[in-house]
Amino acid sequence: NAGVMQNPRHLVRRRGQEARLRCSPMKGHSHVYWYRQLPEEGLKFMVYLQKENIIDESGMPKERFSAEFPKEGPSILRIQQVVRGDSAAYFCASSLSSGSLKETQYFGPGTRLLVL
Amino acid sequence: QKEVEQNSGPLSVPEGAIASLNCTYSDRGSQSFFWYRQYSGKSPELIMFIYSNGDKEDGRFTAQLNKASQYVSLLIRDSQPSDSATYLCAVKIPGGYQKVTFGTGTKLQVIP
Numbered sequence: 590n591a592g593v594m595q596n597p598r599h600l601v602r603r604r605g606q607e608a609r610l611r612c613s614p615m616k617g618h619s620h621v622y623w624y625r626q627l628p629e630e631g632l633k634f635m636v637y638l639q640k641e642n643i644i645d646e647s648g649m650p651k652e653r654f655s656a657e658f659p660k661e662g663p664s665i666l667r668i669q670q671v672v673r674g675d676s677a678a679y680f681c682a683s684s685l686s687s688g689s690l691k692e693t694q695y696f697g698p699g700t701r702l703l704v705l
Numbered sequence: 706q707k708e709v710e711q712n713s714g715p716l717s718v719p720e721g722a723i724a725s726l727n728c729t730y731s732d733r734g735s736q737s738f739f740w741y742r743q744y745s746g747k748s749p750e751l752i753m754f755i756y757s758n759g760d761k762e763d764g765r766f767t768a769q770l771n772k773a774s775q776y777v778s779l780l781i782r783d784s785q786p787s788d789s790a791t792y793l794c795a796v797k798i799p800g801g802y803q804k805v806t807f808g809t810g811t812k813l814q815v816i817p
Contacts, residue, residue: 631809
């Protein structure tokens, strides 16, 4: 499967716990984007990363949220001390590059986070 | 003004009709435009992209771009119940890395 992979697909956490969401981009892609989608709402950009670098984190909440994309391994979106308002679907997308007009983002299946 | 605007719908069309979905954007410098389809509980799936003024056709789908008026539309011919989904418009905003901004989506219902 050469598509974008995300795991876990479903994650249940209690308030105050940590959530770790993982994303492996499509083969050959080195650009990763994280989005959050609340029920019945649109996709909200969170962060854009290249290998070992955060390029744009303008959509990330200032506290509790962090993201990384190490040289080896998947990209990780980490949410510390989760609250009920963090319950949402978190989608990862990847692209081959970001500078081309035609370059598109391909989405993974998402992680549905439920905070009890 | 939102960067990318779509009517949330739902847009209801009878089976076999043409569904017309519209999207407007605020940044005149935008150059690339994408349509994604998202079924309930699933991830967005790319349908089409367009970057030149005019029409681009792919099967039952036609994307139309009018940069002067700053709108892009998606026409679905011979609509089928399986087309019922939310359609997301996405625009590449010019800048350091051509950030993609998504509209909130239009929910389409095709009535059998």
